[in-house]
Amino acid sequence: MVRKIEGGPDVLFIDRHLIHEVTSPVAFLGLKSRGIKVLYPERTFATADHNTPTINQHLPVADPLSANQLQALESNSNEYGISHWGLGHQKNGIVHVVGPEYGITQPGATIVCGDSHTSTHGAFGAIAFGIGTSEVEMVLASQCIMQPKPKKMRINVNGKLGFGVTPKDVALFIISQLTTSGATGYFVEYAGDVFENMSMEGRMTVCNLSIEMGARGGMIAPDETTINYVKGREFSPKGEAWDKALAYYKTLKTDADAVFDKELTFDGAAIEPMITYGTNPGMGMGISHDIPDAAHTEGGAATYAKSLGYMGFHEGESMIGKPVDFVFVGSCTNGRIEDFRAFTSLVKGKHKAANVTAWLVPGSHIVESQIKEEGLLAILNEAGFELRQPGCSACLAMNDDKVPAGKYAVSTSNRNFEGRQGPGARTMLASPLVAAAAAVTGVVTDPRTLIEELV
Amino acid sequence: MSLVNTKAKNYRLWTIDYRLKNMAYDKFNILRSTAVPLPIENIDTDQIIPARFLKATERVGFGDNLFRDWRYNADNTPKQDFVLNNPTYKGKILVGGKNFGSGSSREHAAWAIYDYGFRCVVSSFFADIFRNNCLNIGVLPVQVSAEFAEKIFAAIHTDPNTELEINLPEQTITLLSTGEKETFDISPYKKDNMINGFDDIDYLQSIKPEIEEFALHLPI
Numbered sequence: 220m221v222r223k224i225e226g227g228p229d230v231l232f233i234d235r236h237l238i239h240e241v242t243s244p245v246a247f248l249g250l251k252s253r254g255i256k257v258l259y260p261e262r263t264f265a266t267a268d269h270n271t272p273t274i275n276q277h278l279p280v281a282d283p284l285s286a287n288q289l290q291a292l293e294s295n296s297n298e299y300g301i302s303h304w305g306l307g308h309q310k311n312g313i314v315h316v317v318g319p320e321y322g323i324t325q326p327g328a329t330i331v332c333g334d335s336h337t338s339t340h341g342a343f344g345a346i347a348f349g350i351g352t353s354e355v356e357m358v359l360a361s362q363c364i365m366q367p368k369p370k371k372m373r374i375n376v377n378g379k380l381g382f383g384v385t386p387k388d389v390a391l392f393i394i395s396q397l398t399t400s401g402a403t404g405y406f407v408e409y410a411g412d413v414f415e416n417m418s419m420e421g422r423m424t425v426c427n428l429s430i431e432m433g434a435r436g437g438m439i440a441p442d443e444t445t446i447n448y449v450k451g452r453e454f455s456p457k458g459e460a461w462d463k464a465l466a467y468y469k470t471l472k473t474d475a476d477a478v479f480d481k482e483l484t485f486d487g488a489a490i491e492p493m494i495t496y497g498t499n500p501g502m503g504m505g506i507s508h509d510i511p512d513a514a515h516t517e518g519g520a521a522t523y524a525k526s527l528g529y530m531g532f533h534e535g536e537s538m539i540g541k542p543v544d545f546v547f548v549g550s551c552t553n554g555r556i557e558d559f560r561a562f563t564s565l566v567k568g569k570h571k572a573a574n575v576t577a578w579l580v581p582g583s584h585i586v587e588s589q590i591k592e593e594g595l596l597a598i599l600n601e602a603g604f605e606l607r608q609p610g611c612s613a614c615l616a617m618n619d620d621k622v623p624a625g626k627y628a629v630s631t632s633n634r635n636f637e638g639r640q641g642p643g644a645r646t647m648l649a650s651p652l653v654a655a656a657a658a659v660t661g662v663v664t665d666p667r668t669l670i671e672e673l674v
Numbered sequence: 675m676s677l678v679n680t681k682a683k684n685y686r687l688w689t690i691d692y693r694l695k696n697m698a699y700d701k702f703n704i705l706r707s708t709a710v711p712l713p714i715e716n717i718d719t720d721q722i723i724p725a726r727f728l729k730a731t732e733r734v735g736f737g738d739n740l741f742r743d744w745r746y747n748a749d750n751t752p753k754q755d756f757v758l759n760n761p762t763y764k765g766k767i768l769v770g771g772k773n774f775g776s777g778s779s780r781e782h783a784a785w786a787i788y789d790y791g792f793r794c795v796v797s798s799f800f801a802d803i804f805r806n807n808c809l810n811i812g813v814l815p816v817q818v819s820a821e822f823a824e825k826i827f828a829a830i831h832t833d834p835n836t837e838l839e840i841n842l843p844e845q846t847i848t849l850l851s852t853g854e855k856e857t858f859d860i861s862p863y864k865k866d867n868m869i870n871g872f873d874d875i876d877y878l879q880s881i882k883p884e885i886e887e888f889a890l891h892l893p894i
Contacts, residue, residue: 228863230881232888242780244731253875258882259889270729284729291731325894335779335803351781351807353873361878363885367861399716400773403802433776435802456894467893499716499776522715522771615725615778624748636720636777638743 228365234328235345236263236358237314238301240270240292241617242333246356247295258362260300264323267292267305268313270617273580273607276306285618299359312583312609315339315551319423320585322452326441326468331358336551336633337436338429342422343449344441344471346406349430369435370404370480373473375411378487383667385561386421387553387631387650389413390428391493391503393485398517399501403433405481408473413487414439419448420557427552428633431500440472492666494538495635495648498526502635506653506665510536529637530645531625538647538663545628546577546658547640548651549607550614553631554582556589558651563595565655565670571603572661578620579604580612604658616641629657699812701871705794705840706850708765711830712757717770718777719804723786736782737789758790762834769796769826774815775804784808794840796847798823809864810873816840816847816858825849842869 220229236259243265250257257263270285280286289306296303304310310317315336318324324340330347331337333355340347354364374393394401407429414422422439429437446468449455456464491505504511510527512534513520527533532541548554548562559581571577579599581587587609590596596606613620614632616639622628624643631654635646647663656664727739745756752759768787774797775783784807787795795813798820808815818826829836829849839848842865848855860868867873878885 228861230878230885232885232892234892234894241728245733248732249875255879258885282729288729288731328894333779333781335777349779349803351779351784351803351810353781353807353810357875357878360875361882361885362889363878365863365874365878399776400799400801403773403799430777430779430803433773433801464894499718518715519771521713525714615720617725617728634718634720634777636718638724639720642724642743642748 228367230363231329231366233331233358233362233364234262234325235318235323235330236362237318237323237330237332237337238263238265238292238355239314239332239334240267240288242352242355243295244288244291245352246333246359247291247299249356250359253360255360257299257301257359262362263301263359264318265292265296265301265303266311266314266317268311268609269611269615271306271610272618273578273610273612273620276608280306282618309584312585313551313554313611315423315427316554316582316586316609319343319419319448320452320583322449322455325449325455325464326445327471331364335430336427338434339423339427339551341426341429341436341438342419343445344438344468346436346438348436369406371408372402372405372434372481372483373408373410373479375482375484376409376413376487377411377484378413378489380413380487380490383492383652384490385492385650385652386417386424388490388493389487390425391495391500391648392490394428394432394501395493395503396483396485397432397501399431399499400433401501402429405434407434407437408479409437409439410473411484411487415442418557419444420555423555424552428500431633441468492650492653494629494653494663495646496527496530496532496538497523498529498635498637500634500648502526503648506538506663510534510538539665541663542627543575543629543657543662544626545613545622546575546654547580547613547620547628547630547632548654549578549580549582549612550630550632551582551611552633553651554580554586556586556593558631559586559590559595560593562651562655563598565652565666566602566604566659567598569602569659571658574661575658577604577658578607578613580607580620581609583609602659613640615639616644622646629654629663699788699871700793702793702812702814702842702868704842705766705814706837707767708763708835709767709769709796709826709830709838710757710763710765710792711827712768712770713827715771716773716776719775719780719783720777722775722783723780728780728782733785733789736786737791740786740790763830766792767794767796767838767840768792769823769830772797772799772820772823774800775808776801779803779807781807781811784811784813788813796823796826796838809860809868812868812871814840814842814868818847818856818858822854822856825854
C-alpha cells in the first residue's frame with residue numbers, strides 16, 4: 220500500500236498488470252489524451268484472447284471489429300513498450316492461463332486485469348482482482364489503484380472428495396450455497412485439507428470462480444505446492460532475486476488467530492459432480508438432484524420463473540437425460556492440461572455422440588503442446604474429437620464459437636447468463652468429466668456411471 | 675479528500691488546474707427525476723451490454739446497445755414488453771432489482787447506462803466491480819433497503835410520473851410523492867469526486883514521486 224487516504228480508499232501499488240484487447244483500447248486512448256506514458260511497462264503484460272478465432276489462427280482475422288481490436292492492442296503495446304503476445308505468438312493464450320504458466324503470477328503479488336476472472340491468480344496467494352477500463356487506465360498511468368479495504372471471509376472445506384468430484388464441482392457447490400451475491404464485498408480465503416491437497420490447476424479453477432458469488436477475489440495460502448509450481452518459470456525471480464522472493468513467500472500465511480468477518484465450513488465428502496440448471500452460476504446442484512422449486516431457492520419467484528423459462532426447464536425435473544447440442548471444454552476456468560486429461564480419460568475408447576458439436580479449446584499453446592506430447596490428442600481424435608487453438612472462445616462467444624439460439628451447451632466455463640454463449644443460448648456449467656459424459660452420450664449424464672476408474 | 679503532499683506542491687497546483695479543464699463526466703449534485711423500473715433480480719452485465727458490443731475501440735454507441743437483447747428482437751424490431759420501449763416510463767434514474775450489475779467487470783455496462791442518459795441507478799444491492807465502475811464514470815449507485823426499493827417500485831407502478839430526488843451532498847434519496855427518504859452510503863472520497871466531476875488519475879498523477887519511491891523497495 221502506497222498511501223492511505225482518510226475516509227477514502229487506499230492507494231495500492233500493482234505488482235503485475237495483465238491486459239487484453241477488449242478492456243484496454245479506451246484506456247490507452249485516455250493516456251494519449253492526457254499525454255501520459257505507461258509508468259512501468261516492464262510490469263505490464265499483454266495477450267490477445269477474447270476475440271481470437273480458435274481455428275486457422277494463421278489466417279487474417281475475418282471479423283473486422285475483432286481484427287481492429289487485436290490491432291489496437293498490438294499498436295498500443297508497441298508504442299508503450301509492453302510485452303505483447305498476440306495471435307500467433309508462441310506465448311499467446313488466455314490471460315489467466317498464461318500468467319501463471321510463465322511465472323508472471325507470484326505469491327503475495329498484487330495483480331489486476333480488466334477481467335473479472337483475475338481472481339484466478341489468488342490461487343498463488345496473490346491479491347488478484349478484476350477492474351474496469353478506467354482503472355486499467357489508472358494502473359497504466361500510475362501503477363496504482365484506489366481500493367477500499369474489503370471484508371474478509373474464510374471458506375473451509377475438509378474431507379476427502381468423492382469419486383468423480385473435481386475442483387470445478389467444489390467451486391460450483393460453494394457458489395450454490397452462497398448464491399451469486401453471497402460474497403459481495405468480501406475477499407475470500409479458501410482453507411482446509413481439500414485445498415491443501417489440491418493441485419495448483421485445481422486451485423486456479425476454484426479461485427477463478429470466486430467472482431461468481433460476488434467476491435472481489437479469492438485466495439489460497441501459498442505452500443510447498445505453490446513454490447514448486449512457481450520455481451524456475453520464465454518470469455519467476457532467479458538466483459539471488461529468487462532467494463529474496465522465497466523468503467518473502469514464506470511470510471505469506473494466515474495467522475493462526477486471524478479473525479474473519481465471516482467464516483463458513485463445508486464437508487468435502489458431501490460434494491457431488493455439479494451441474495447448473497438456471498441462468499446464474501449459483502443456480503447449480505448435485506447432478507443426481509432434481510431442480511428445486513421456487514420456495515427452496517433464494518430470491519423472487521418471478522425472477523426464478525423467468526430463469527427456468529429461458530432454459531426450458533421446470534421445477535422438480537431431473538437434469539439426467541436432458542438433451543445436449545454443444546459441449547465446450549476450455550476457458551480460464553477449465554482450459555488447462557489437467558482438465559484435458561480428465562476429459563480424455565472418460566472419452567477414451569468411446570465415441571462422440573452424433574448430435575453433439577464439441578469445441579475443445581486449450582488455454583494456451585503450452586497446454587496445446589502438452590495435449591499432443593502426452594498422447595491425449597491421438598485418443599481424442601480416435602474418439603471423434605478435434606482440438607482447436609487457444610482463446611476464450613465459447614465462454615463468451617465474442618469470436619465465431621457461438622451457441623445458436625435455443626441450443627443447449629454443457630460448458631466447462633464460468634457463466635451461464637442468458638445469451639452468454641450467444642443470443643438465446645442455454646448454458647449448463649459443469650466439470651470436464653460431466654462435459655465428457657455429455658459429449659459421448661449426447662445427454663446430461665452422471666460421469667460416475669460411465670467409468671469405474673478415472674485418472 | 676487529501677491532496678496534500680508537501681513534497682509536490684507544484685503537482686498540486688497543476689492538478690487543480692488540469693482538473694478544472696478536464697472534467698471526466700457530468701458533475702452530480704441534486705438529481706430530481708422520474709425513474710424507469712426494472713424489477714428483475716441479479717441483472718448481470720452480459721444483459722446490460724452483451725459481449726458482441728465490447729469490440730468497440732472507442733466509447734461510442736453504447737447507449738443504443740443498453741440491454742440490447744432484452745430490448746430488441748434478433749431482427750432489430752423493439753420488444754414491446756420491455757420497459758425501455760414503453761414511453762410511459764422515462765427519466766434519468768434506473769431502479770433495478772437486487773444484485774444489480776453482477777458478473778463480468780466490463781465497464782462498458784456503466785458506459786451504456788450513462789450514454790443512454792441515466793445518471794443514477796437505485797437498487798437494494800449492487801455487485802462490487804459494477805458499483806465501482808459506475809462511481810468512476812459518473813453514474814451514482816444508490817443502495818437502499820429492500821423495503822424502500824419495494825416502495826419505490828410500488829410508487830412508480832401507481833404513478834409513472836412520480837419523481838425521486840437524489841441529494842448527493844446530503845446522501846439522501848426521497849420519494850417525493852410521500853416525502854419518505856433514506857440515506858445511502860458513499861465513501862467521502864468518491865462523493866467528492868462525483869460532486870466535482872473528478873477522476874482518480876489526476877490524483878494519482880499528483881503523487882507520482884511517492885509511487886516511484888515506493889516501487890524501488892519491492893520484493894518482487
